[in-house]
Amino acid sequence: MKILNARVLDLAADTATGPVTVEIDDGVITAVGAAAAPAGPGDLDAAGRFVLPGLVNSHEHLSLKGCLLDPDGDQYYDVYRAPAEQQLLQCARSLLLSLSRGITTVRDAGAAWSVNLPARAAVRNGVLPGPRVFTCGQVLSIPFEGEQVKTAGMTVDAAGVPGVVDAVAELVKQGVDFIKLKGHRRDFSDPNRNNYFTAEEIITAGQEARRHGLKFALHAWHCHVVAPALAAGVVDSIEHGNPLHEQPELIARMAADGVIFVPNAISWAPRPEARWSRYPDMAGIALEKVWDSVRLAIERGVTLAAGTDLHCDQLHTELQAYVELGLTTTEALKTATVNGARLVGMQDELGAVEAGKLADLVVLDGDPRQDLTLLATPWQVIARGVVHDGAELRRLVATRP
Ligand SMILES: [Zn+2]
Structure with missing residues (x-):
């Protein structure tokens, strides 16, 4: 699957790049770069949202x-x-x-x-x-x-x-x-x-x-x-x-x-x-x-x-x-x-949005460097390569009105 039109947060460089396409295959990030192909079924259009490591x-x-x-x-x-x-x-x-x-x-x-x-x-x-x-x-x-x-x-x-x-x-x-x-x-x-x-x-x-x-x-x-x-x-x-x-x-x-x-x-x-x-x-x-x-x-x-x-x-x-x-x-x-x-000893596999890392990602509505509270309400959460809709997750855990 692909995440299109993503702004990727590079924490090491303290910069946001993009819009780019993040390609994921079998739970691994395979490429981060210019869009290579149009959106297909199962792809996400981030529409300029921010992607950072889970x-x-x-x-x-x-x-x-x-x-x-x-x-x-x-x-x-x-x-x-x-x-x-x-x-x-x-x-x-x-x-x-x-x-x-x-x-x-x-x-x-x-x-x-x-x-x-x-x-x-x-x-x-x-x-x-x-x-x-x-x-x-x-x-x-x-x-x-x-x-x-x-x-x-x-x-x-x-x-x-x-x-x-x-x-x-x-x-x-x-x-x-x-x-x-x-x-x-x-x-x-x-x-x-x-x-x-x-x-x-x-x-x-x-x-x-x-x-x-x-x-x-x-x-x-x-x-x-x-x-x-x-x-x-x-x-x-x-x-x-x-x-x-x-x-x-x-x-x-x-x-x-x-x-x-x-x-x-x-x-x-x-x-x-x-x-x-x-x-x-x-x-x-x-x-x-x-x-x-x-x-x-x-x-x-x-x-x-x-x-x-x-x-x-x-x-x-x-x-x-x-x-x-x-x-x-x-x-x-x-x-x-x-x-x-x-x-946790996973520094080679986690912690950055780059090819070769595992696809544990969050997609946020804005730049968390400007507003850390955005972390509490992610748009999408990708855990072990599985995409979870943030709003859906919040509905599932709301056991009290
Ligand atoms: Zn404790």
């Missing part, structure tokens, strides 16, 4: 998407404690919701009972429409005796170096795409206490992930969790990363080593209206400083990847935060395309 949501929980946004809805641990079947159905809905917002790749950062794995399989096998899914399965965590976390299948728990080695091997056996370790563990039933992995345990998890050929993501709300992983050179991404600004040398090290920062700045926004403010116990982790880390990381040239996490479900709002904190809109768009592609 978006990558670099930190998402398909099983939770939107679940915590309703102020009268279920509480944090109730959502996690729902039956696995119910959480799997939520994943199915989230796949469609992601597509409706131009997201063609999702990096799922953890689900109870690893329900993200069958969701990934459903897309790969053509059972459900959806974005490409990369997932860590369950999160690797230190044990905590709190009542609430214990009853939810949120994590794979491990303690001690041999325990960590076994847990990573177990996740690898399940077929996960990366390992995510949660550096600390707390529970609302005992908000004054955190359990931490030791430096040795964290480094071991990173080394084991690498030994199995997987990337290692570190969920960290504390500098002392980040420091040993960076020093040992075993970490690919820092998730959350607050309060890294308190130790700027860690941010400098991330920039030097190409460690990607996935801050989820909107989900954990330091604002009274932020969704996490429903959970006052979480404020024990200096959340009011989240944006200071992001601002400094931007200043020092750390590569950012955009994610929505728990309390946000619109990726463009994350990009707007990065612009507020110092990125240009083009740089912000890269955090949701090329940088995300790199994070």
